[in-house]
Structure formats: C-alpha cells, structure tokens
Amino acid sequence: MATCDRDELREVSAAVLAVTAHLSVREVLQTIVSAARRLLDAEYAALGIPDSNGSFREFLADGLTDAQWHAIGPIPRQHGLLGAMLRDPAPVRSADIRTHPRFEGWPAAHPEMVDFLGMPIVDGDQILGELFLANKRQGRFGAEDEELLKLLAGHAAIAIVNARLYERSRELSIVEERQRIARELHDAVTQKLFSLRLTVEAAAALVERDPRRAVAELDTVRRLAADATAELKSIVVGLRPVDLAGDGLATALAKQAELLDRVHDARVTFTGDGVPRLPAEREEAAYRVAQEALHNALRHGAPRRVTIELRRAGPGVVLTITDDGHGFDPGSPGPATTAATDTPGNTAGNTAGGKAQHRLGLASMRERARSVGARLRVTSGPGKGTTITMEVPGP
Known part of the structure; x- marks a missing residue:
C-alpha cells in the first residue's frame, strides 16, 4: 500500500x-x-x-x-x-x-x-x-x-x-424527575400539611375548654411540622446537582450519604475508594439508582442504618445499598416471603406503606440498569431489610 x-x-x-x-x-x-x-x-x-x-x-x-x-x-x-x-x-x-x-x-x-x-x-x-x-x-x-x-x-x-x-434523553430524564418530585410532594408533604391544618384547628377549638388536650394537639403539630420539614429537605437533597464528571462516582455518593445522614434519623454511611472511572452514562445510571434505592429505604423502610458500598470488580464496579428496615417481598403480589431477583434489571415489589411509589422506584432502577447493560439484584423479606446490588460493567 x-x-x-x-x-x-x-x-x-x-x-x-x-x-x-x-x-x-x-x-x-x-x-x-x-x-x-x-x-x-x-x-x-x-x-x-x-x-x-x-x-x-x-x-x-x-x-x-x-x-x-x-x-x-x-x-x-x-x-x-x-x-x-x-x-x-x-x-x-x-x-x-x-x-x-x-x-x-x-x-x-x-x-x-x-x-x-x-x-x-x-x-x-x-x-x-x-x-x-x-x-x-x-x-x-x-x-x-x-x-x-x-x-x-x-x-x-x-x-x-x-x-x-x-439531548432528548436528557429532556426525558428531567421530565421523569419532575414527575417523581410531584408525586413525592403530593403523597408526603401535602398529606402532612393537611393533617397539620386539621390538628391546628382542633387545638384552637380546645384551648379554652380543654387546655390539656390542646397542649397534646400542639405536640402533634410540632411532630407533623418536623416530619414535613424532613420530607422537604429530602426532596431538596435529591434535586441538588452533582458533578459526576469532576468528582467521580465515589465522591458523589459520599456527598449524598453525608447529606442524607444529616437530614434523616437513620445512620447513612458510605465506603469505597480506588474504583475505576466509567463512561459518563454508566456513572450517571449508578448514581441515579443509588438515589432511588436510598429514597425507597428512607421513605418506606424506617431503617436504623443504611450503608452504601462501591467496590471495584475488574474493569467495572459493584454498587450495594443495604438497609435494616422493614423489608418487603420483591415477588409481590403474592405471599409475603423472603425472595431475591437476579436478572438484568428485573425488579418488582413494594412496601405496604408506599406500594405504588415503591414499585415505580424499582421500575425506574430496572430501566436505568438495563439502559447501560448493568445487572440489578434486589434481596429482601418482611422484617429482614433490603439489599440492592448493581453490577456495572467497565468501558
């Protein structure tokens, strides 16, 4: 030649x-x-x-x-x-x-x-x-x-x-995030504010004729206000931008854990260093799956402790989110038994307290994992907590 x-x-x-x-x-x-x-x-x-x-x-x-x-x-x-x-x-x-x-x-x-x-x-x-x-x-x-x-x-x-x-995929992601926030505001904060208003009205009616009961109602007002504030803080944390390109996945997850640990009663911790950098779309998918898993655990599981672990697996990484909360049946509807799913992005299930929202969250994680060729596994059971593992391939 x-x-x-x-x-x-x-x-x-x-x-x-x-x-x-x-x-x-x-x-x-x-x-x-x-x-x-x-x-x-x-x-x-x-x-x-x-x-x-x-x-x-x-x-x-x-x-x-x-x-x-x-x-x-x-x-x-x-x-x-x-x-x-x-x-x-x-x-x-x-x-x-x-x-x-x-x-x-x-x-x-x-x-x-x-x-x-x-x-x-x-x-x-x-x-x-x-x-x-x-x-x-x-x-x-x-x-x-x-x-x-x-x-x-x-x-x-x-x-x-x-x-x-x-650009179109980014626009769709923004729309999905707005819909998620709207659901959270409606399902959590709006209901608490409605209960707060009713409790205040009850306390006002009791001030003169039953001061002791009025004080009890005011204690309920303080609790509901604190709950609503925590919900709003949690939603705001989910909205805060993350610089994955500059910080990397490990640093971004560490920052998320620190924020959630301050906002919620549960102890939220992160471990992981020395992991390889991945293509941007895979780091983005892993970060969003972690966000959704953390949201589900803290919103529906009432855990005392949540751990985030990120470790190297050859050219890729394994992300694991574990909580000691209520747990749920990944195979529901059906008998509530301990179960695990291990297929690329195959998840289902919910907690009793947030069935529809939890199911949507798991479906979102499934789609994000599938979109980047990752494997998602959900292991849980009533009273046994939940572990979500995402195996993300390397470049």
Whole structure:
C-alpha cells in the first residue's frame, strides 16, 4: 500500500473513531472538518449546522488563522450557495465558485476561494448541515474527492443525530424527575400539611375548654411540622446537582450519604475508594439508582442504618445499598416471603406503606440498569431489610 493511501486510511479512521469516542459533538465535527481538509488536500474546510433564525448554530472551519476569523466578522447567514445547500441534498462541485449562479460574494476580509466542493450532511430526507472545501492545492476536486467527502459527511450526520438523541434523553430524564418530585410532594408533604391544618384547628377549638388536650394537639403539630420539614429537605437533597464528571462516582455518593445522614434519623454511611472511572452514562445510571434505592429505604423502610458500598470488580464496579428496615417481598403480589431477583434489571415489589411509589422506584432502577447493560439484584423479606446490588460493567 502506498504511503499516501496509508495516510488517507489513517485520517478516515481517526474521523470515524471520533464519532464513537467520548468527545463533545463539537470536537467530533471539528475532527471531521480537519480530516476532510487534509485528506482532500484543500486549503480551507468548513462545516455548518443551521439554526431556526436564518443563521448557523455551529460553524466550524479549518485553514483559517484566529486573526483571519476575527477580521471576517460574524458567521455567515443562510443565503446564497450556503443557503441553497441546506435545501438541496445534491453535492456541489465547481472549478470556480465565483461563477456559480447562487454565489453572492463574501466579506472584504474573507480569503479568496476558487475551486469548491460542497456536501450536504443528510439523515434520511433531512438536511442537518453542510460540509465544504475550497482551493484544492493540486488540480481540481474530482469524483473521488466527492465520494470521500460524502463518507465524511455521513459520519458528521451520525455525530449530529447522536447528540440530538442524547439531548432528548436528557429532556426525558428531567421530565421523569419532575414527575417523581410531584408525586413525592403530593403523597408526603401535602398529606402532612393537611393533617397539620386539621390538628391546628382542633387545638384552637380546645384551648379554652380543654387546655390539656390542646397542649397534646400542639405536640402533634410540632411532630407533623418536623416530619414535613424532613420530607422537604429530602426532596431538596435529591434535586441538588452533582458533578459526576469532576468528582467521580465515589465522591458523589459520599456527598449524598453525608447529606442524607444529616437530614434523616437513620445512620447513612458510605465506603469505597480506588474504583475505576466509567463512561459518563454508566456513572450517571449508578448514581441515579443509588438515589432511588436510598429514597425507597428512607421513605418506606424506617431503617436504623443504611450503608452504601462501591467496590471495584475488574474493569467495572459493584454498587450495594443495604438497609435494616422493614423489608418487603420483591415477588409481590403474592405471599409475603423472603425472595431475591437476579436478572438484568428485573425488579418488582413494594412496601405496604408506599406500594405504588415503591414499585415505580424499582421500575425506574430496572430501566436505568438495563439502559447501560448493568445487572440489578434486589434481596429482601418482611422484617429482614433490603439489599440492592448493581453490577456495572467497565468501558
């Protein structure tokens, strides 16, 4: 294989691998733009992703200095040939872009461009953006250049689509979290506040005719107020943002344990260090499963002690949350007997005091584990506490 062929293969490989690596979409697209310029021996390369306001949400270039970028000014609008390429999926190849019928000129500081090859970035029948080159150093852009640029545009489409899917999944997670909080507020805090109001009214009615009973009712008011405050603190703890990327899973879980230990009567502790870093989506899933397991234990199990353990297991980790609370039957509905489930993400069950909410929590843990290829195991029994184990694979 000729040296130039090996170099070309290496450049294409780097651009393809960038799509699957843990890089931001901007980094991936910049890699593709740079690879396209080098592979096709062009002086300039650029990639644009349009916005809904007639401009570009992303516009990346390669071959320009910072001084040239500054002198050119604002990024271009969707007009002229750039606008046409966002409406027509056909590639554009011209020996002199200045003679193209859709060419409308460029800013005064813009470098002179002649030979041009443009490729829309397409997903199905949708045009996501455009990738183009200018000023081939040797000769003119040909059919082989067009085929190679089409390949790179295809990988740019993968990166863009993956980024959009990730954003949608984040939006769905936010919606799920809001629904969970709404349920908690309704099921716990609202009921306690309603009881608090009734108890206050009863105490007020008894102040004059039965002061002793009024004092007893006021003691109940204090207890209900304390319970409502604890519930609100617990919900707020669940809302606090965590910097998994900066802190890592072990540090994030340690902070969560410290917060919950301060808020609840139960002793909440964490052990674990020296664990490997995992891909972001797996650390996120493990953290959310831990949050849900802790919430279930503290809300429904009335434990005296809850422990969180994170340990290395080859390239991955094992997360274990154990409590000494009421426990429940993971196989319910049915006879209340000690049971365990050990399938990838297969959990069911509830406590008597929060059946529907507990079942939803276990279903959420099951889905999170399944989404990252983890194994979830729930072991519990009435009066025997609960242990939830999540085996998370490595990279």
